[in-house]
Amino acid sequence: MIELMLIGVMVAGLWIVGSVVGLVFKLAFGLVHGVFSLLAGAIGLLIGGLVMLLVLPLVALSLLPLCMPALLLFGLVWLIVHATRRSPATPAAR
Numbered sequence: 001m002i003e004l005m006l007i008g009v010m011v012a013g014l015w016i017v018g019s020v021v022g023l024v025f026k027l028a029f030g031l032v033h034g035v036f037s038l039l040a041g042a043i044g045l046l047i048g049g050l051v052m053l054l055v056l057p058l059v060a061l062s063l064l065p066l067c068m069p070a071l072l073l074f075g076l077v078w079l080i081v082h083a084t085r086r087s088p089a090t091p092a093a094r
Helices: 002-084
Strands: none
Touching: none
16 A cells, blocks of 8 residues: 555656646746747837838829829818918018
């Protein structure tokens, strides 16, 4: 009976040691993964921003014919409003 209990205690002890070692590895690799994930995210944002700086003017130019009627209408309204406003009286210079 004592031998069976000793085998059980040894198996349980080895199980706990293995679990602790696995926990340490999981923690270490999780931290390393977190650091690399943040680094990759920052690099992705940088590259994405640079690509947007290159692509956004091309997209705006390609959408210009689609937006031209609205831009012309806006310009016409602005001209009418601007032409009908009175210029404010300038104060006399001292």
